[in-house]
Amino acid sequence: MNIYDEIGVKKVINTLGNSTVLGGNTTSGEVKEAIESASNNYVDMKELTDTCRKLVADLIGSESALITPGASSALSLATAGAMTGTDRTLIEQIPDTSGMKNEVIIQTQLRVPYDKAIEVAGAKLIEVGSSEKTSVEHITKAINKNTLAIHYLPGGESVKSSGKHTNALDIETVIKIAKDNNIYVIVDAAGQVYPTDNLTKYIKMGADAVAYGAKYFGALNGTGILVGKSKIVEAARLHSFIGFEFEKLRSIGRSMKMDKEDIIAVYVALKQWMTMNHEERIEIAEKKAMLLKDKISSVSNISISEPDISGTTIGLKITLNENCPFNADQLSEKLASGNPSIWARGDDDTSVIFRMGTVNEEDLDIVAAKLKKILN
Helix, strand or coil, X not given: CCHHHHHCCCCEEEECCCXXXXXXXXXXXXXXXXXXXXXXXXXXXXXXXXXXXHHHHHHHCCCEEEEECCHHXXXXXXXXXXXXXXXXXXXXXXXXXXXXXCEEEEEHHHCCHHHHHXXXXXXXXXXXXXXXXXXXXXXXXXXXCCEEEEEECHHHHHHHHXXXXXXXXXXXXXXXHHHHCCCXXXXXXXXXXXXXXXXXXXXXXXXXXXXXXXXXXXXXXXCEEEEECHHHHHHHHHHEHHXXXXXXXXXXXXXXXXXXXXXXXXXXXXXXXXXXXXXXXXXXXXXXXXXXXXHCCCCCCEEECCCEEECCEEEEEEEECCCCCCCHHHHHHHHHCCCCEEEEEECCCCEEEEECCCCCHHHHHHHHHHHHHHHC
């Protein structure tokens, strides 16, 4: 009997990946031990936070870093820091941004619900371009005395082949425009943690602040990091709960409080992520993908891809053929019904991807049996 059985919450077999809606991540033994150790003692949270954020910056090779309750809060705190700097009066004025540079430019093609985090601090998103194309002129014409930054989503580049973000300006061009106009670049790179040089890629290009979700490198669901230039990150710290409690600032970050266990988990998970054998990690996931492929090879109405890297893990894609009586979304719904529930990600109308990094090998028989029942 586990706690979920005890309270009557059904188990989910997770082939979706490191998703917030499924709890983000199951931590490694090393991270669990660190969390347990941290929970047994009290600590000065300012000392802990400042020590661990320096360790994180050193591990990544960033000028500065801040551990945050998720990538979204990292974006909010970075935006706040960019608007106010270390001016205590302005920090306490947020989210009222009167008299501050408060406009953040974003390309129409790179809009996602998560960019709401920029507005949390009181900034205004200025959308430029169209669903077909963004030009340099679209951005430069939008820049004025109130322009603070350009917000960028590098994940958009990875799906250009789908047509969804074709002709969005690349990050190199965006950074050049920003530097030429003395404004910031704030990047949402939430899941861009592998290859590990992705953790330094954007700051090396010249981005000022970059947000990552720590669940993607093995920490807890509600954790993240902000890395980048000290000018923004140190100001973001003043907006955080540390600024509120220890600097006696009436800052917006009090509602973004973190546990000591969260902070320790981020540092230990990142250290493990930066030093682990990723080829071995991927090989384990690939082995699971091949096992699933073998188990469903006789299933009707589908074709099965070779295992392929998908984000931080290996994905196995099945494509429904023209004789299949339903589409990918309907297949996902059927998999999610029942107990245990199986969650998988639809890739398009005809394909579903099963990610192996978050599924236990012993659950593959259940996944295969459910697919056979639905499709045969």
